[in-house]
Amino acid sequence: MPDFMATTSTSSLALHCKSLNRTDLNFAFLSSSRRPTSRKSFNSARYNQIVVDEEVDRIKRLQNGSDVRGVAMEGEKGRRVDLTPPAVEAISESFGEWVIDGLSKEGAGRGRVAEEEDVRVSLGRDPRISGAPLSVAVFSGLSRAGCLAFDMGLATTPACFMSTLLPPFTYHASIMMTASHLPYTRNGLKFFTRKGGLKSTEVEKICDRAAFKYANRLAKVSTTLNALAPARVNFMSTYAEYLREIIRKEVNHPLHYETPLQGFQIIVNAGNGSGGFFTWDVLDKLGADTFGSINLKPDGMFPSHIPNPEDKTAMALTRAAVLENSADLGIVFDTDVDRSGVVDSAGRAINRDRLIALMAAIVLREHPGTAIVTDARTSMALTRFITGRGGKHCMYRTGYRNVIDKGIQLNRDGVDTHLMxxxxxxxxxxxxxxxxxxAYMVLKIIIEMVRMKLSGSGESIDHLIKELEDPAETIELRMNILSEPRFAKDKAAEAIETFRKYIEEGRINGWELDSCGDCWVSEGCLVDSNDEPTSVDAHMYRVKVSDQEHGLHGWVQLRQSIHNPNIAVTMQSIVPGGCLSITRALHDQFLLVSGMDIILDISQIEKFIKNGHLG
Structure with a gap:
């Protein structure tokens, strides 16, 4: 096992800690009555309390909503490495303990589950170059917690969850090491049990526990742990067969059941992430022609483009490959394959609102009248598209975990909700x-595409969303927080709450909070007014924008980023120039008047006003 001590320094403070006496450092967790009261001793104790507080806070800041993310290697200007092997070990150990505690509570009366059966946890990862050393730290932490670890190697986020359900694996829990579409310097952890992904509040508890472990260990990783090496397992082949069987059954091809994709050419752009398996283990084996697919080889430096279905370069390259090969469909995956977008046979990009509309059209055919939950950045036209097909549109807080949890809640409350x-x-x-x-979302699109052809339709999959109106403009700007990182979250919340008060007081003419007591209304929807953000949720508000000339023509949303210390300003308008007028009103009637320009960097706002575009 490699020695991480040469590479895991997270601060000059950590180096100083090596010379401190362990008993002194642990003072922060002891009663002051157990220490001498001399001035020298008091000053030492006070200093050590600061040491512990800083280390504890550093681990807590790694929480990213329902995930853990941080900088795993040098290469980002102005960002220090904070997702170190010692931090990952402490977090993984705390997750393992959390899993064991949860299983013990479920089996109350039987004693601790760990005494009756080994608690088994799998680990998958994307191809980031920091993955190998951080994986060792994960296995060390899980062993400390008393778990048996299983190494899935290169995997996808959805596969990690499915490893808790599909036999013969059925692990008690799983961890996926990924930072999704973020730069190669970043990495992170996503957590699953058989119940699904963890909630933000659960990850918060795990990070709180990990923070004190980390501080107490003086930033050292256990490299002498007498634990069994993790077992290597090939789960991805089982997961791929699971996907193939769904396509076979749902298409039920009358001529070639085993190869229902014969006659279709499908291009895959895996972005050098983990999605290449879908080409050779799913599509090829079902008879599809995948010639022309790009960026299939895993490469943790992501040399071609950001693996992101929202990325313009990713979509442009996929579009070019589809048109060059006269393919039926193009697929774009993000790094860990929990997101995707597609390109139709005519080279039209289907992502963001267009992807939501396509999935809504498919789901509403299967489940008429179902509710569909989206985040609050969707267009007014999308709401009309969904309701026009008999569906209900529930807009909720931005953040995929928020959207999914809202759908789970609605189903529990008796509201049939099939898509989030x-x-x-x-x-x-x-x-x-x-x-x-x-991958599952793309699978639904492929099944529909084959069904359309079998029914005699000569239309592209894009035909299902031909009635969706595109907004004239969609703009997103960023305002960085002018504060130390540890104060950034509070400053962002202060700015957004001030914005809410300005709108409620009617200080910007024609602007109105887009909220009400119900989850949906006929003309559009909202963030539930009764659902207050928790301590780990980003603050956000969406505002409807009207003016005398155009009436209700757009909206603007201010949202606290959970990835970086900034506020995202997202705008949409159905009239050309609408986003520019929204930005001017935001700048002149809120940012300058409220004094928020003192704590926010509004240079991007002012540049957009000056130039009239983002360039």
Whole structure:
């Protein structure tokens, strides 16, 4: 096992800690009555309390909603490495303990589950170059917790969850190591049990527990742990067969059941992430022609483009490959394949609102009248599209976990809800364990495409959304928080709450909070007014924008980023120039008047106003 001590320094403070006496550092967790009261001792104790507080806070800041994310290697200007092997070990150990505690509570009366059966946890990862050393830290942490670890190697996020359900694996829990579409310098952890992905509040508890472990260990990783090496398992072949069988059964091809994709050419752009398996283990084996697919080889440096279905380069390259090969469909995956987008046979990109509309059209055919949950960045035209087909549109807080949890809640409350999908491409289905699986979403599109051809239709899959109106403009700007990182979250919340008060007081003419007591209304929807953001949710508000000339023509949303210390300003308008007028009103009637320009960097706002475009 490699020695991480040369590479895991997270601060000059950590180096100083090596010279401190362990008993002194642990003072922060002891009663002050157990220490001498001399001035020298008091000052030492106070310093050590600061040491512990800083280390604890550093681990807590790694929480990213329902995930853990951080900088795993040098290469980002102004960002220090904080997702170190010691941090990952402490978090993984805390997750393992959390899993064991949960299983013990479920089996109350039988004693601790760990005493009756080994608690088994799998680990998968995307191809990031920091994955190998951080994986060792995960296995070390799981062993410390008393879990048996299983190494899935290169995998996808949805596959990690499915490894808890599909026999003969059925692990008690799973971890996926990925940072999705973020740069190669980042990495992170996503957590699953057989119940699904963890909630933000659960990850918060795990990080709280990990923070004190980390601080107490003086930033050292256990490299002498007498634990068995993790067992290597090939789960991805089982997962691929699971996907293939769904396509076979749902298409039920009358001539070639085993190869229902014969006669279809499908291009895959895996973005050098984990999605290449879908080409050779799913599509090829079902008879599809995948010639012309690009970026299939895993490469943790992501040399071609950001693996992201929202990325313009990713979509442009896929479009070019589809047109060059006269393919029937193009697929774009993100790094860990929990998101996807597609390109139709004419080279039209289907992502964001267009992807939501396509999935809504498919789901509403299967489940008439169902509710569909999206984040609050979708267009007014999308709401009309969904309701025009008999569906109900529930808009909710931005963040894929928020959207999925809302769908789960609605089903529990008796509201039939089969699709939960965010504009970023995270799409989850009730029929698929409420799991956001980019491969499963593409699978639904492929099945529909084959069915259309079998029915005699000569139309492209894009035909299903021909009635969707595109907004004239959609713009997203960012305002960085002018604060130390540890204060950024509070400053962002302060700015957004001030914005809410301005709108409620009517200080910007024609602007009105887009909220009401119900989950949906006929003309569009809302963030539930009764659902207050929790301590780990980003603050956000969406506002309807009207003016005398155009009436209700758009909306603007201010949202606190959970990835970076900034506020996203997202705008949409059905009239050309509408986003520019929205930005001017935001700048002149809120940012300058409220004094928020002191704590927010509004240079991007002012540049857009000056130039009239983002360039």
């Amino acid at each position: 999908i965010e504009t970023s491409g995270h799409g989850a289905f009730k029929e698929n364990h409420f799991l956001d699986d980019g």
